[in-house]
Amino acid sequence: MADIDRQEDGYAFRIPTLNEYGIPVRSGDYWVGTDLATQWLERNLEENRKVSTVRVKRYAKAMAEGRWKLTHQSIAFDQQGNLIDGQHRLMAVIHSKTVVPIRVHVGADPSTFAVIDTGYGRVxxxxxxxxxxxxxxxxxxxxxxxxxxxxxxxxxxxxxxxxxxxxxxxxxxxxxxxxxxxxxxxxxxxxxxxxxxxxxxxxxxxxxxxxxxxxxxxxxxxxxxxxxxxxxxxxxxxxxxxxxxxxxxxxxxxxxxxxxxxxxxxxxxxxGEKLKFLRFIYDDKSEEGMLPVSAGKGSTGMREKIPEVY
Known part of the structure; x- marks a missing residue:
């Protein structure tokens, strides 16, 4: 095991020692950068869920802004060294070009994949x-x-x-x-x-x-x-x-x-603004964007865009 690299928020993270598959020899909290993320994604199971671009971008944004924190969620490899959980976090590391702390679990039972994929077992x-x-x-x-x-x-x-x-x-x-x-x-x-x-x-x-x-x-x-x-x-x-x-x-x-x-x-x-009225017009029949009409009963007119929180 490599020496402790540095501490953050009271936790000590390490640079992992890798086995012949290129994954850590034991579970732990590690610094993960672009090279490791790329290497580990090569061991991704084809059965893993479809990639969510929105999810990857959300993680990458948090990483790039320094808001990414170590949580109980982990990168998981099964007993054959296959990646069975964590593909979105690894893709976010690559997308953000950062080095972040991530919990890594190795030697997981392959039968747990179905539970990991949906999250039902964690409720x-x-x-x-x-x-x-x-x-x-x-x-x-x-x-x-x-x-x-x-x-x-x-x-x-x-x-x-x-x-x-x-x-x-x-x-x-x-x-x-x-x-x-x-x-x-x-x-x-x-x-x-x-x-x-x-x-x-x-x-x-x-x-x-x-x-x-x-x-x-x-x-x-x-x-x-x-x-x-x-x-x-x-x-x-x-x-x-x-x-x-x-x-x-x-x-x-x-x-x-x-x-x-x-x-x-x-x-x-x-x-600090006053409003004359408060409404949000959403008409699921409309295929238009913002139109200068009201959306009363039976209307196929305006549909507003979702505002961002100020």
Whole structure:
């Protein structure tokens, strides 16, 4: 085993000693760069899941910006030295041209591949100790939806429960500690006015990395208390929508509208702007982009782009 290279966040990472297959001789936390990632991807099983470009870009962005942290998720090789988990992380290392700490597990039982690929076997063990687990998991799914929309230039992406495997959602939770940080606030908002806690949590978490995170506390307070708001206050408009039960449908269309209106309300609050009205127009019959028409009942007109969190 090579000497410890350096420490980061209290962890000691090593440069791995490789066996005849070019993989570490034992499991551990290692520094992984472009050369190792390329070498290990050559041992990728053909049965591995289809590569998600969005997922690779998301990981690469975090790596390039220095936000990548060691988590329980690992690169895994089976007893024959085949890569059975971690292809997206390795591709992200190559894409970002960085050296990052990654946990590597060697000698895994090949029969565990099906569980690793879908993540179903991780549900209970990982979420039993997470506060507000269902809210956090749902919000992570919405953040993934928002990232897909951003990759599509703002065009609405799919937001069905089956769109993302559990392991993708769990990794998103790892990469977004703000989800657990703001989960209690999102729950309080739901109890106060009925605004979706998962949707609110996804927006608050993204807002904490936005241009005015200092405005989060006042936004949360307004949503909970319903006080100190005048006409045109975006928090008041969003709160009134929730109280009027305008966003309670479980349809794909209405979930999209709910997210769009919540982001619009937050963005206006963060910028100190007033709004005349709060709405997000989504018409799944339309094949057009932004058109100067309203989308009333039976309309095949406007469809807005998903706004980014300010």
């Amino acid at each position: 209970a063990s990982q979420f039993m100790r997470v506060a507000n687990a269902n809210i956090v998991k749902g919000a992570a799914r919405i953040i993934l939806f928002a990232e897909q929309c951003r990759e599509n230039g703002g065009e609405v992406a799919l937001m069905h429960r089956s769109t993302f495997d559990n392991d993708v959602i769990f990794e998103t939770v790892d990469q977004w500690p703000e989800l657990q940080e703001y989960s209690a606030a999102a729950s309080r908002i739901y109890r106060a006015c009925g605004s979706s806690s998962t949707n609110m949590l996804a927006v608050l978490a993204q807002a904490s990395r936005g241009k005015n995170p200092g405005a989060i506390d006042s936004f949360v307070e307004k949503m909970i208390l319903g006080e100190d708001m005048s006409k045109g206050d975006p928090a008041l408009l969003l709160r009134n929508r929730a109280i009027a039960r305008m966003d309670r449908s479980l349809s794909y269309r209405d979930k999209t509208v709910l997210y769009g209106t919540t982001v619009k309300a937050w963005n206006a609050h963060a910028k």
